[in-house]
Amino acid sequence: MVCTDNIDFTIPLQPAADRRMIKFVLMVNRQGQTRLSRYYHSVELSRRAALEADVVRYCLSRKKDQCSFVEYKDFKVVYRQYAALYIVVGITDSENELSIYELVHNFVEVLDKYFSRVSELDIMFNLDRVHIILDEMIQNGHIVETNKSRILAPLTAIDKMVES
């Protein structure tokens, strides 16, 4: 009768780098200008600029036929190029690179669907909306939703709200 569901709830107290997650998402253009940045672990503002510049320089220096996964310092970077725009995702070591690679494409497809043929300008002028989309897809470093219509549902609701 005595039940033995002894789940030990010790929480791993490990540094953030050790967790399996997305560390940041960047959108950068060819000139190295940041168009969107989202950090899922706290990075000091002063260090962000340097990190972005460094990562971007690294990605830009790679040729098209080179691998899209780069090891950078203590984490990995997955990037994908769309015209002049690079989407760069920093992930921890144990995250599956290919799934992130696919996620990036999914993200772009959602953007494409919402903005109908998305361009860099769309992202610049509608930064808040892009953020909403991104937040629907990734939350505290984990993929939360990948269904396009469900990702866009809140956004359409907001648009309706604004119109009325």
Next chain:
Amino acid sequence: MALKIVKGSIDRMFDKNLQDLVRGIRNHKEDEAKYISTCIDEIKQELKQDNIAVKANAVCKLTYLQMLGYDVSWAAFNIVEVMSSSKFTYKRIGYLAASQCFHENTDVIMLTTNQIRKDLSSPNQYDTGVALTGLSCFVTPDLARDLANDIMTLMSHTKPYIRKKAVLIMYKVFLKYPESLRPAFPRLKEKLEDPDPGVQSAAVNVICELARRNPKNYLSLAPLFFKLMTSSTNNWVLIKIIKLFGALTPLEPRLGKKLIEPLTNLIHSTSAMSLLYECVNTVIAGQYSCSVGSVCLRISVVKYLGLLAMSKILKTHPKSVQSHKDLILQCLDDKDESIRLRALDLLYGMVSKKNLMEIVKKLMIHVDKAEGTTYRDELLTKIIDICSQSNYQYITNFEWYISILVELTRLEGTRHGHLIASQMLDVAIRVKAIRAFAVAQMATLLDNAHLLTGNMQRNGICEVLYAAAWICGEFSEHLENPVQTLEAMLRPKVATLPGHIQAVYVQNAAKLFATILKNQEGNTDSTAAQETSQLMIDRLPLFVQSANLEVQERASCILQLVKYIQKLQQKDVEVAEEVSALFAGELNPVAPKAQKKVPVPEGLDLDAWINEPPSESESEDEQPKAIFTKEEPKHSRPRHTEVDEKELARRREARKQEQANNPFYIKASPSSQKVYQETPGVEHIPVVQIDLSVPLKVPGLPMSDQYVKLEEERRQKERAEKKKKEKKKRKEKRSGRGKKHDSGPESEEDITPAHVVDIVTEEMPENALPSDDDDKDPNDPHKALDIDLDKPLADSEKLPVRSHRAAGAPKSPAEDGEAENATPQEPKKKSSKEKRDKKKDKERDRKVRLRCWKHSPPSGRKSDSRSAQSEGRTKSSKHKKKKQKKEKEEKEKKKKKKHHHHHHHSDGGGEESVQNGTVEEEEPLPVSVCDIQGNLQDGSQVVVSVIFENKSDSFLKSMEFNVLDSLNSKLQRPEGSGPHDGLTVPFQLPPGVSNEARFVFTVQSIVMPQKLKGTLTFIVKDSSTHEKLDFKLHFTCTSYLITTPCYSDAFAKLLESGDLKSSSVRLEGVNMPFHHLLARICFHHHFSVVERIDSCASMYSRSIQGHHVCLLVKTSGQTVSIDAKCDEPTLLGNVLDEIKQTFSQC
């Protein structure tokens, strides 16, 4: 008001919005910083206005500027303002800004707690959603603690949109506030089976993340995940699950077998590369025996990942990787350097005796082709690494290796000359059989030194000459033409080499000289010897002038020596013997850890004098000499100083032991060899020198390729021989090891070396400790991280009661109902929605509870109370609403039936006497007394015995006991059952029969009493319908106390310790003898009497979590005063209240 709005909107027309800002920045490319600073000024103005729309717009722009790297933390308060706007369009801007700018140390976060709580409970799902998203970015430990409960409630929200976000953010909450994990886990687990795939995936994410670190705690969830894995179609979810299984399989090997099938199915069916990769990874990690090789081929489409995966396979299935050698070698041609480097890493692991030559040959080709020194240097080090790994395990032909090394010296501009040099030295010293060949090669190198001296930089290739000169000097007896080499070493060009190399040149020239003398002295013609001396005398002055001190010193020393020798030679004195004695003895390599391994022999006191301390009168220079020999026994060569025999005899005894344990003392004389054999535990492998059967003469620089060919031929021959020998072999027993072509039991892999090579083992001191623990560096920072994370939580780590909520809760029994709402456990169960209705409920609730407390619910009002109860419950868990409504109706019907044939079990005081926990019920149905007993072994476990008594006339079966868990207390359920599943009572009850069942509860904090609502469902056999009975389990604080005897002195010590908080209570009108009173306290509250003096007694008890409770009971007339001390004031207060309660009832 209207005017203000109009004014606001007019203002807005002139404000820049985000689009204008972006456009503006683009138009001011030259003076961007200036433009932005004016924009920031404008924004500051806008933030000062009252209009929330203006503020929101300003904050929106700030978010953009923040992204560009501008610090906007000064606007934190304004962001909070915008966050608290009631309009969603503004609110989301506020939250976005907050999520971008806030971090744990932002102080305004404290202000947001209530706002966030309000938003979380907003009827608009998007309000809630945006709050959750924001929270995930800036949650602090404080926020996590305060909002954990609200978020947990949201996990059961009606909208999947909210549910999934709430589930995912829980992970962040767990991290910030670990205490919330235990209470929230059952609900989290429940979400794995949520009908909505999004919620499911979120739950999978969180649990996988949790389980990855502590997999063994989550093994019980494996079946659930297995089900998900076979049913889910979401690749992202599948990846997570497969990752989780990867962590679980090492703990549960059976899981591995079960997984093969679904994994193989996935591998063959999926089109998603990522999923495929994950499957392969898991397959590899799990060491499943499925066709790994074929998978690799498919995966190698993505080369980099393929290579990564291969390196993992390599560890477990080296053979399957070796078959892909060509593929990996192809990767070396890849344009991408990171792929090439990965491939190199792989090669390192996949060499064998068989393929080493081939692989290195390919690498050599790449070395030739490689442009860019970094990659070439990388190749060079890899070649050396590959060859030298595990003590040259894979090298079968050292001649080949030497030629490879020599070939490598032809690399221009490498920075690894030093590396090559050390390899040459290492091989030449340790492989005796190769010395002759090595010396020949080195002599050629020295001859062609001009080819190498182009690169003079530090660590450049000229370092090789250092090795070459040393080898030629040290093993000069193998030289074909020593004079020629000597000449080469004394060329004027040498003076341009770096100083340390020159020094070696000079020293080894002297060694060579000694050898030459020895060779020539045998001849009758003495002129040759004199010529050599002359050569030395001619050339050495060049070095005497060297700017390098060491070169100069050695050169002048040797010059004088040679001059002296020349003098002797002219007198026709034989000097060779004495000159070569200068360099006699052999250098053996010493293991790097040798010194450390020396145990201090018993009775050895290094500080004590070995010899009599020399008297003051003795010459001063003796003393330092003695110390010198003692401390620096590096004199590897036997000293030829003439010591008088007596002196020697006197010292020998003392020295013997010291030498035996001296790692630097290298035994050269046969007498010391004996010592070796005598001492047990010495691992000295005698070196058998074997001459090459066919001395290879390679003119000029050798070509390693030749060896590859030769080796091939040799191996073929060997194979043929082997076949012949096959028959013989069976009969023949293994012969001595030293024999050439010893045919031991050989596998196909095992290829005999070209010539038996004895790698001289690194010399270890005698009595060396075999342990290898010195590999662990005590200063290793990672050692500190080696903490057992699985230890059960210590008391100090356990969930603290959120006292700020319970503060001021009235405790008097009359207000018990109300007090309960304020207990820390209760609010967690209540959704925020319920809170609004709380007032309404409370009144009814209290009625119910008060009635319960008295155990005498008037039967006529039962239905009333029941509905109030279920109403409350329905609200707390909305998703169960429908089900319960149905049940409610049923129950109503039932009740009428039941009234007639059930008795009150708790009428009268009989039941109340069992005070330590009671079951309270609205219905006079079968459940009855319960006894709550703490478990001493586990501070958080409580065993509740419940007696079920069937007072009806029907047969009862399929009883299920269930309790609605609170955050603090939980019913322990068997593995695999949900958090709301009931426990089957293991018996049936015929009418009038009673039986007892025990249930284990886990309790976090024991300082507060608490009540758990529960239900008992059962089937009345005749009607075969489900019946339900609600009850409450009352966990009093008393029930957590365990009668523990205590001696008076220990008791006194405890009181003196000063760690205990005191409290007191007064009981009026107690009408019983003192010893009755004490007995009552002992019986009901688990105390033991420590000491009793007249009308005064001290009592002691201990809680299951180790709190001490001490009582001092005094009585005078009808008044009893109890002074109490305890290390947990809350617990003490509650215990005292309960004691008071006991006596107020009598």
